[in-house]
Amino acid sequence: DTAVSQTPKYLVTQMGNDKSIKCEQNLGHDTMYWYKQDSKKFLKIMFSYNNKELIINETVPNRFSPKSPDKAHLNLHINSLELGDSAVYFCASSQEPQPDYNEQFFGPGTRLTVL
């Protein structure tokens, strides 16, 4: 019954490694997002996909690469992890009728710790 799920929930890894976080939504939404919440609890958009098409790409290092195999999935791959990548990563989804705006539903988050 989970609407937006993420795996893994916790990820501890060494600097320089490559890791992936997976996200799936079963709400039938057409738009998915990745957010990063840093140690100061500030939530910031990283990427957004609409029907597998990248529509928002913030000034995120190109070590971060999102991939959307279908509209229910949006994965995040991170190369050459750095200490500053330690944060909680939230996936979210929404249905975006224009011109209105709908609620975004968030996954439980993935807590990434880079040692």
Add this chain to the structure above:
Amino acid sequence: RKEVEQDPGPFNVPEGATVAFNCTYSNSASQSFFWYRQDCRKEPKLLMSVYSSGNEDGRFTAQLNRASQYISLLIRDSKLSDSATYLCVVTRGTGRRALTFGSGTRLQVQP
């Protein structure tokens, strides 16, 4: 200047108190406004949307002043379960848009 600014708190209030949170945003093109709630180590969840005419949902009242680019949330008769971080959220403007979050105001309701 941050796109969305909030007083970080914490606001420590007794049960039953009325508490008000304020927020200002810098992008005059923002179209939609929300308050989200985030419990400790959990994901954000929508508390309520905010409309220009003001809107109420039980003990919660939200107000928007577009001219001043100011948003408020009033919580009446605070409960212990209201303890959380309240995030002021705006959209960026027209077109495909994501949410811009304030850093949140932490509320601690005490018995």
